[in-house]
Amino acid sequence: MTTKSDEAFRRWEAAFGEERVRRDSETIELYSRCTLPHGTTPLGVLYPVSTADVQTAVSIARQAGISLYPISRGKNWGYGDACAVTDGQVILDLSRMNRILEVNSELAYAVIEPGVTQQQLFDYIEERGLPLWFDCTGSGPEASIVGNTLERGFGHTPYGDHFYNSCGMEVVLGDGRILRTGYGHYRDAKATHVFKWGLGPYLDGLFTQSSLGIVTSLGIWLMPKPECFNMFFLSMPEDDDLPRVIDALRPLKLSGRIKSLVHIGNDLRIISSFQRYPWDDAGGQTPLPETLRRALRKKGGFGAWNVSGGIYGSNGEVREMRRQIRKALKPLGSVRFVGPKMLAFAEVLWKLLRSRGWQKELQVMLGSLVKVGGLLQGRPTDAFLYGTLWRMAGRDEPESLDPLVNNVGLMWISPIMPMIGSAAQDLVRNISPIFLRYGFEPLITVSLITERAMVAVTTIAYDRENTSETDKARTCYEELFREIMRLGYAPYRSSIASMPHLAIGSDVFWDVASGIKKVLDPDGIISKGRYDPLV
């Protein structure tokens, strides 16, 4: 093996130059960092700059029988970050393939490479003053758009379903062939990035959440900038209010009236978004004592559940939607709306205030408003990475919010439910005790992501520098994963820690995926083990 891999590295170096082929210990350490309890250690890292480079990398890997593990920017926080599923793979870091190949304003789409970051596309659009928004996630300015789309991630605007809003892929297969999906394989095709399904079997789905190919470019749809944008907020005081608010919101989502993702965060989610764990007040104990939790909730003026979302359209449409939302939620409480003027004012005020004394709290609140508002308009921010610091103990506020730099512990579990209040209650009641039993707070957001489905994004935030806590986090995660599967709420995506267990209670589906793998990647050299439990 060593000889084979040495030989492969020599050939990669000959092809790419030494600067783009790394296996020094510093690089290995950098790419072994992980927010999960166990990261994995790669053999080395390659930095292709073109599709042809990717083909070359594949060809050499194939001859050596070494698995290549493509990452876009490696910001898959809490799901595996930049780590491969298993040790001993070679990371194919696509961050230098970061060209924006096309932005079509008339038809509102872009074609981009995997290395393009959220900030980069945002800046491109801003600089040119294009009347377009793109949908971004809270994972920070440096996260890859393609990477998130291939993981079938969700953002916050009406274009939040990223995979649905993608169209036309270029893919390098495990045998080096280049596949163009949709109409892209027809010469002079004119509808490649505007019509998703193409002609013949629709193949694009194969390259999401899989190890079936390396996507080297992708069309993504952009949202025409609306005439008007509003935010809405509602707080529900009691834990048991969750099902009522979901059932009240469902008709608004189902009818397409509310097009944005609706975010329903519990008090812990909100609190952890702007402050760290109150170690002193808790006397160093975890999980957060219930009395302290209630006190923090009261002090901040939050509810047990806190609803937020966006409204988009002409001025008239937004007015009408405000009326509809107010009417539907009236039995639950008074909905607050924030329009563009108030949002602009909040931004000015936020910048004027100082982050100390009595001003600090107001500043933090306004900052949250501005940043949530930005996200609902497709503006990237790293503000939501602040929550990763929640359980970091005995260390000062770090300069960077990069979870890998801070060595914070973070595991997500994201079960999907039908949009029925009782389903959310069922889930929350069953998983909360598991968090608490292991000494963690159930940080839970229930997000209404499509017309009929909602996801509970739940976080185990732990101190990765504390070994015993790290062990508990791992066991807690395993128990949570088993529990959501038992309840029938499988997740919408998986961390590398769960990937070997995805076939539990299921067979043909994963057999079929595995059979297709053998056709597209006969030597099994792409992303070994990624969403492939039978490997």
Add this chain to the structure above:
Amino acid sequence: MTTKSDEAFRRWEAAFGEERVRRDSETIELYSRCTLPHGTTPLGVLYPVSTADVQTAVSIARQAGISLYPISRGKNWGYGDACAVTDGQVILDLSRMNRILEVNSELAYAVIEPGVTQQQLFDYIEERGLPLWFDCTGSGPEASIVGNTLERGFGHTPYGDHFYNSCGMEVVLGDGRILRTGYGHYRDAKATHVFKWGLGPYLDGLFTQSSLGIVTSLGIWLMPKPECFNMFFLSMPEDDDLPRVIDALRPLKLSGRIKSLVHIGNDLRIISSFQRYPWDDAGGQTPLPETLRRALRKKGGFGAWNVSGGIYGSNGEVREMRRQIRKALKPLGSVRFVGPKMLAFAEVLWKLLRSRGWQKELQVMLGSLVKVGGLLQGRPTDAFLYGTLWRMAGRDEPESLDPLVNNVGLMWISPIMPMIGSAAQDLVRNISPIFLRYGFEPLITVSLITERAMVAVTTIAYDRENTSETDKARTCYEELFREIMRLGYAPYRSSIASMPHLAIGSDVFWDVASGIKKVLDPDGIISKGRYDPLV
């Protein structure tokens, strides 16, 4: 071969009983009928009533090496109807698998088998007074919903993209295994029919426009009945008005303001929807003389292009959208709106009028309005099959509108274009002369089907009882197909006549599809040749 097939039929008879296994000449004749110039002749027909039956059929077919060709209801008019791609296959007629397995009103979805017709689901919903609409096509009450969805057909309401609005499949593979997609393969999964993508590679696309499996049940999303519905109409007088109207409508589609399909039919499309070819006035000549075309256009008060669509929402939303549409289309002409009261009045009047004398024309017009209005509300009708009679010569008005009963000739070609006016003009200018050269009228509808794409649904209507005209239709079709591919506007679906030619100028895509076929159907016994040009 004969012995093998005799043996297979004996085994099918043993399994299903003689009544559900047919190869008498009458049945063979019935299933050889086609609206295309060449139908194909099957070996026989099987009628499974359950998924287990389908597995049995597959198992026996596999041992005999005979291809099974599943059809849902066989109403794939103008694309191959109930015919297999090649002679000598056994039709697997799924029409008796027609259970509505579930209708969930709260989450607005249904789970149905392939034999469920548009009328059947419509009646089910009506009888129970459920506040739901489903999206139907103009292909008549007896057409299959699953069949159309697997062909990636389009309807007229905001739920018009049928494949997008489907969720959770049960599929019998060519080796007899049952695959459940999405979350369906997990025990007690609760989100199978509400969340489309599941976990791991998204496989559903493989079973649309393909020969990769036999779908035995499918979840489809239903539309919550809106508070208000309006239709809008606009006529454009000149041929060259088409690009202007598309460019004016694009922002309304892109912004999601108009959610329905927008139908832009040319004069010929409208005329052929309520009258047959004017053989006498044309002196028996084809194609329709330009002066006569203009006279008919004038007499009926149609434009060269005729726009129609629907608006859905609360009363307030519909009012606002009317304002937006009126404003956007103002430079082009005066948009007419028809609200529920006017539509109800039209329906009453239509039923009161007689279909003769001076009342006939008004009756026909009102009938069109009522039926288009119905379709925009998901009400199945056979009215749009009337157009299939256009070029039927020397025969009286038939009792049935079934194209196969009437032996009418019909071929569709449906290229997809980016939603840009100049693309439609480019297409229309290049294909119209081809129609005319072969003696056919360019019957063209440009439909804005998604936010960014439009389809030109074009028809060769010909007299299938006239041999020379049938020959011309075939050659005309081949030339049209080559032309749209040359222009870069590949179709969104294909007739069995084009399936052997889909790989033109393209390779890896079809190689990949073919490779996957070998895994899912190792003996190649499902739908031989269907969207598989390399077979």
